[in-house]
Amino acid sequence: MILADSSSSSSPLHFWGYFLDHRAEDLRWLWDHTYLSLIPVVIGLVIALPLGWLSRRYGWLYPPMVSISGLLYTIPSIALFVMVPPLLGLKSLDPLQVPIALTVYSVALLVRVVADGLASVPEDVAQAATAVGYKRLSLLFRVELPIAVPVIAAGLRVATVSNVSMVAIAGTIGQENLGRLFDQGKQLSTTGPYYPPIVLGIVLCVLLALTFDLLIVFGTRMLTPWRRAVVGR
Amino acid sequence: MxxxxxxxxxxxxxxxxxxxxxxxxxxxxxxxxxxxxxxxxxxxxxxxxxxxxxxxxxxxxxxxxxxxxxxxxxxxxxxxxxxxxxxxxxxxxxxxxxxxxxxxxxxxxxxxxxxxxxxxxxxxxxxxxxxxxxxxxxxxxxxxxxxxxxxxxxxxxxxxxxxxxxxxxxxxxxxxxxxxxxxxxxxxxxxxxxxxxxxxxxxxxxxxxxxxxxxxxxxxxxxxxxxxxxxxxxxxxxxxxGYRALAFSTAGRLSTREEPTVRLGAPVPAGTDDADGWLLVVNDADEPQGWLKLGESGADGEVVTDAMLHRGGTLAHQGGSLRAALDAALSSPSGRGVVVEEDGRLAGSLTASEVLALIENPLPQPEPQP
Amino acid sequence: MIGDVLTWLNDPAHWRDTRVDKGIPTQLQTHITFTLIALAIALALALPLGLFIGHTGRLTFLVTAANALRALPTVGVLVLLTVIISPHFHGRTDLGFVIPTEIVLVFLAVPPILSNTYAGVQNVSAAARDAAAGMGMTGTQVLRKVELPCSLPLIFSGFRSATLQVIATATVASYVTLGGLGAFIYDGLQQQDFPQMIGGGVLVALLALLADLLLATIQRYAVSRGISGRFSTKSVIPADAATAQVRTAEASTV
The missing domain is CATH 3.40.50.300 (P-loop containing nucleotide triphosphate hydrolases)
Incomplete structure (x- = not known):
């Protein structure tokens, strides 16, 4: 347990000083928070791509796929965190409970996004591509997925940003990440408000979310050069 | 207003x-x-x-x-x-x-x-x-x-x-x-x-x-x-x-020539070896159905059926516009436009040059009703 | 472990209040109360605002601003507000914790309702709006009789998403010492009583599912079939030609 240095101010603006004082720990939490937010989205996308493609390819799969993912998305994150270990036979507070739960959410969100993204490919484009001789898989990777990138990217932005917030919630049940800063702030505020760790946590979480957001926006631009080609060359 | x-x-x-x-x-x-x-x-x-x-x-x-x-x-x-x-x-x-x-x-x-x-x-x-x-x-x-x-x-x-x-x-x-x-x-x-x-x-x-x-x-x-x-x-x-304007000039009562006809289901007449071989087919109500080309389908004495008819000509109504009359003449396989009465019965026929003559020398138009 | 959770949920002792511990019905009631208060306030703020922005096309930056709020970590904001507000309340009152919690819950619920209401009104076909005004509806009549009913599906989906987030986050309210179903989770965690912790999670999940089911049912009856597309299957669209006698003008063929 970290105690407030007697020298340090409790002013909200002191968060930077607080960060410098506890740099090693804060950086470790920042790193934990980063990969806990990101890896589930990556795994989720890898799982959601084939599922989304299947439910686009076989129309009858779409309604049940949407219902199931909607149902999963209904479960509050904290509830899913605590329910994952018994369902998978892990011990409670296993470090895997958070990434597994967040992967479930990411899949639930992205399956639908991928299916809708593929559906956004104009029918005549798909037919023209087939007509010039694309086989099914190359059609998917060379034509349909690139066109669906903007829709899928929008889904990824939602998934990563909400993951950053949900990882912090896992901090309240003892998982190691930036959420611990809020726990610290709460513990240190029993006698009077002590803001620095709380503000630091909020600032780092927002920065993390913004960074992910910008990276995805940037990546989308890289992957879809034709969307910029409209305005002159 | x-x-x-x-x-x-x-x-x-x-x-x-x-x-x-x-x-x-x-x-x-x-x-x-x-x-x-x-x-x-x-x-x-x-x-x-x-x-x-x-x-x-x-x-x-x-x-x-x-x-x-x-x-x-x-x-x-x-x-x-x-x-x-x-x-x-x-x-x-x-x-x-x-x-x-x-x-x-x-x-x-x-x-x-x-x-x-x-x-x-x-x-x-x-x-x-x-x-x-x-x-x-x-x-x-x-x-x-x-x-x-x-x-x-x-x-x-x-x-x-x-x-x-x-x-x-x-x-x-x-x-x-x-x-x-x-x-x-x-x-x-x-x-x-x-x-x-x-x-x-x-x-x-x-x-x-x-x-x-x-x-x-x-x-x-x-x-x-x-x-x-x-x-x-x-x-x-x-x-x-110019052509479309004809839609607004009524021809008045068209003076048509009588057109020889044959009824659907009647035998193809033998001797009517008319100049061009086109014969107008009507139904029992005297409504034009299409044209028959003599000597083209079936032997003399065969019954006229629907399948033998040439269609595609438009009909002009007595009292209709000059445009309709001209169109009937131009679209008719025989070159003779078919004119019908208001109730659809055959009135007679008219060639394109006859319609053009009417366009060049219009009949006195009745005063439009205010 | 699953068996232990079921045993915990089945134990009648957990369904009664004792001097030290509140039972499941009481905590459920607290949880629902928090949720309803937050949703009512959020709806009262976001629905009229969303309708106004959608109808007039003014103040659209508010929608963007509300959506940007989603990047804030809710626990962090909850702890921060609690630390700021609770010292101002003394004695036997929860208000020092209830107020920050409700603020956070309202902040969570506003963006989905606001942006969906706005998007819903925006999506109403321009032709329908033009026709409505052209037939002599006043601005508020257009809003009430055309724009609102037509945007109901999106408004409902925004409200449902808000409800789920509020139920989820109300759970975290127990972390700042308030009641609600989250109390089982955080008490269980502190006492290393995992069946209780997991049981709490199960209860929260059930509450969320039931709430969503209830709203889906209401939506089914509130949204016109003309919009949701649930027509009776008997009605097949006949071709235009079948409905009108083709009038033979001058153009019948021989």
């Missing part, structure tokens, strides 16, 4: 949409505003019910200045039909039609009874009443749009490209029915279109507007085709205007 009194509409960015327009739409008639895009025709229309407020000038509805009537009240007294019908997707067809009566505070039963009458009047079956717009085709939705505009029996109707979004066959049908309806109702109608053919077909008078919102010519369709005031109007009215 609707009267534009030096109406100008200037948008904040300086665009002049309508430039001191003076125009009168007489009561009980269809006035069509037509012109290329950007000519301010829709803006003009929408200023009548104050969907757009004019920058200057006044619009009179009979003897009332529309600018002095509260907008909502004014609009409830004017039927309004727009391009995509604009039906309310959450209301059934009957409730869509009853919109204005509801707004006017009619009781529900009366409003619905009225709406049901109108559905019938625009040619929609009664069981459509409980459906929703999404269950109807574009043409059907447009019929509902017209019924909805008529619901409170407004004396004036504004129609903004109402038939542009449907396919040509349906459009033609809707136009014909619209004319039939208007002949029963006699509304004062202002109709906007970009399609000169539609304007000429529907308008009692046509106002051609040029880009920048200036009136180029206001005339009856026939005048417009025969005497366009300048190169712009002539160009807009188009290439075939």
């Amino acid at each position: 609707i009267r534009f009194e030096s109406i100008t509409k200037t948008y904040p960015d300086g665009t002049v949409a309508v430039d001191s327009l003076d125009l009168e739409a007489p009561s009980g008639q269809i006035t069509v505003l037509v012109g290329p895009s950007g000519c301010g025709k829709t803006t003009s229309l929408r200023m009548i019910n104050r969907m757009i407020e004019p920058t200057s000038g006044r619009i009179w509805l009979d003897d009332r200045d529309t600018g002095r009537i509260p907008a909502a009240e004014l609009r409830r007294g004017i039927g309004y039909v727009i391009q995509h019908a604009g039906l309310f997707p959450h209301r059934t067809i009957i409730d869509n039609v009853a919109t204005v009566p509801y707004l006017l505070g009619w009781d529900k039963k009366k409003a619905r009874t009225r709406a049901a009458e109108l559905l019938e009047q625009v040619g929609l079956p009664a069981h459509f009443a409980k459906r929703y717009p999404a269950q109807l085709s574009g043409g059907q939705q447009q019929r509902v749009g017209v019924a909805r505009a008529l619901a409170a029996d407004p004396p004036v109707m504004l129609m903004d490209e109402p038939f542009s979004a449907v396919d040509p066959v349906v459009r033609d049908q809707l136009q014909d029915e619209f004319l039939r309806l208007q002949s029963e109702l006699g509304k004062t109608i202002v109709f906007v279109t970009h399609d000169i053919d539609e304007a000429i077909k529907l308008g009692d008078q046509v106002a051609v507007l040029r880009v920048g919102g200036r009136l180029a010519q206001l005339a009856t369709p026939a005048e417009l085709l025969n005497r366009p005031v300048d190169a712009f109007v002539a160009g807009f009215v188009g290439r075939d205007r």
Whole structure:
């Protein structure tokens, strides 16, 4: 347990000083928070791509796929965190409970996004591509997925940003990440408000979310050069 | 009567949409505003019910200045039909039609009874009443749009490209029915279109507007085709205007020649070795069915069947237009246009050169009824 | 472990209040109360605002701003507000914790309702709006009779998403010492009583599912079939030609 240095101010603006004082720990939490937010989205996308493609390819799969993912998305994150270990036979507070739960959410969100993204490919484009001789898989990777990138990217932005917030919630049940800063702030505020760790946590979480957001926006631009080609060359 | 009194509409960015327009739409008639895009025709229309407020000038509805009537009240007294019908997707067809009566505070039963009458009047079956717009085709939705505009029996109707979004066959049908309806109702109608053919077909008078919102010519369709005031109007009215103008000149009683016929089901006559070998086939009611080419199908003495007929010629009606008569002659396989009486019975035939002679030396026209 | 959780949920002792511990019904009631208060406030703020922005097209930046709020970590904001507000309340009152919690819950619920209401009104077909005004509806009549009913599906989906987030985050309210179903989770965690912790999670999940089911049912009856597309299957669209007699004018063929 970290105690407030007697020298340090409790002013909200002191968060930077607080960060410098506890740099090693804060950086470790920042790193934990980063990969806990990101890896589930990556795994989720890898799982959601084939599922989304299947439910686009076989129309009858779409309604049940949407219902199931909607149902999963209904479960509050904290509830899913605590329910994952018994369902998978892990011990409670296993470090895997958070990434597994967040992967479930990411899949639930992205399956639908991928299916809708593929559906956004104009029918005549798909037919023209087939007509010039694309086989099914190359059609998917060379034509349909690139066109669906903007829709899928929008889904990824939602998934990563909400993951950053949900990882912090896992901090309240003892998982190691930036959420611990809020726990610290709460513990240190029993006698009077002590803001620095709380503000630091909020600032780092927002920065993390913004960074992910910008990276995805940037990546989308890289992957879809034709969307910029409209305005002159 | 609707009267534009030096109406100008200037948008904040300086665009002049309508430039001191003076125009009168007489009561009980269809006035069509037509012109290329950007000519301010829709803006003009929408200023009548104050969907757009004019920058200057006044619009009179009979003897009332529309600018002095509260907008909502004014609009409830004017039927309004727009391009995509604009039906309310959450209301059934009957409730869509009853919109204005509801707004006017009619009781529900009366409003619905009225709406049901109108559905019938625009040619929609009664069981459509409980459906929703999404269950109807574009043409059907447009019929509902017209019924909805008529619901409170407004004396004036504004129609903004109402038939542009449907396919040509349906459009033609809707136009014909619209004319039939208007002949029963006699509304004062202002109709906007970009399609000169539609304007000429529907308008009692046509106002051609040029880009920048200036009136180029206001005339009856026939005048417009025969005497366009300048190169712009002539160009807009188009290439075939001479031929199309024929649609407005009636031939009077056509003097036709008698055409030898044979009935369906009768044996092919043997000896009628007429000059060109074409023989007109009629049914038992004496209505023309098609042409038979002698010596082409079957031996002499065989029975005339449907399968032997050459079709494709159009029919001209006695008392119809010269255009129809010429078209009948030009489209007939025998070169002789078939003319029928009002009831569809054969009257006789007429060649293209005979029609041309009529065009060059028109018969004295009866005075048009005022 | 699953068996232990079921045993915990089945134990009648956990369904009664004792001097030290509140039972499941009481905590459920607290949870629902928090949720309803937040949703009512959020709806009262976001729905009229969303309708206004959608109808007039003014103040659209508010929608963007509300959506940007989603990047804030809710626990962090909850702890921060609690630390700021609770010292101002003394004695036997929860208000020092209830107020920050409700603020956070309202902040969570506003963006989905606001942006969906706005998007819903925006999506109403321009033709339907134009027709409504052209037939003599006043601005508020257009909003009430056309724009609102047509945007109900999107408004409902925004409200449902808000409800789920509020139920989820109300759970975290127990972390700042308030009641609600989250109390079982955080008490269980502190006492290393995992069946209780997991049981709490199960209860929260059930509450969320039931709430969503209830709203889905209401939505089914509130949204016009003309919009949701649930028509009776009997009605087949006949071709135009079937509805109108083709009139033979001058153009019948021989």
